[in-house]
Structure formats: structure tokens, C-alpha cells
Amino acid sequence: xxxxxNPASTKSQINPDDCSYNGxxxxxxxxxxxxxxxxxxxxxxxxxxxxxxxxxxxxxSCGKWQExxxxxxFKIKYxxxxxxIKIKxxxxxxGQAP
Numbered sequence: 001x002x003x004x005x006n007p008a009s010t011k012s013q014i015n016p017d018d019c020s021y022n023g024x025x026x027x028x029x030x031x032x033x034x035x036x037x038x039x040x041x042x043x044x045x046x047x048x049x050x051x052x053x054x055x056x057x058x059x060x061s062c063g064k065w066q067e068x069x070x071x072x073x074f075k076i077k078y079x080x081x082x083x084x085i086k087i088k089x090x091x092x093x094x095g096q097a098p
Contacts, residue, residue, distance in 0.1 A: 014049055014085065016096055019062035021085055026050055028059050028073035029066045038074040042083035052087045053094035063094025 019026045024038050052063050059066040088097070 014096060019096065024074045026085070027062050027064050029068045029071070031068055031070070031072035031075050033075045033077055035077075036075070037077035039076045040079045040082065040084045041076045042079055042081070042086045044086045044088055046088075047086070048088035048097045049085045050087050051090045051094050051097050053090055053092065061094070062096060063090075 014021050014026065021039065050063055052065050055064050055066050057066065058064070
């Protein structure tokens, strides 16, 4: 039996139609956790999969995230390697990176 690695890009796994990754919306209220995250996220300065803008209210479009302590829409864990998605924090123009 021969196993081959398929280095699939996470960009192809982000659904541009509804801004989601594996069924998890990439906008809304999020909580940072140490265990059992919905998404493993790596912060990067270049070549992100998603540009994220942290907002205080109305996180209702792709890439707009609001941090909360309870009742999140999704939970994330920051990692240094093997992320589900790579994000870049931006002040404007959030959404899927070109």
C-alpha cells in the first residue's frame, strides 16, 4: 500500500459562498479556548486564508469577529503550527484573502 500526501490548501476548503470552513461560519462571536476548539487558528502577517477584523458589535459579515466570554458562535484555539485556517488581523476590508 502506498500513501501519498496531498498538500491541499486551506483556501480551497473555505467556502466563499457562505464564508465557512467545515460548516463553521467565519464571522460572528468567538471565544478563545485551550481545548476542544471548533477551529485551530494561526495568526500570520503574510499569505492569510482570511483577513479578520475584530469588532465590538455587529460581526455579521465575512471576517468580522467579536470576542466574547460566553455563548460564542464558534470557539478557536491559537496555534503555531498545523492550523485549520491562517488569519491576518486587519483594521479594514475583512474577508477571504485574495
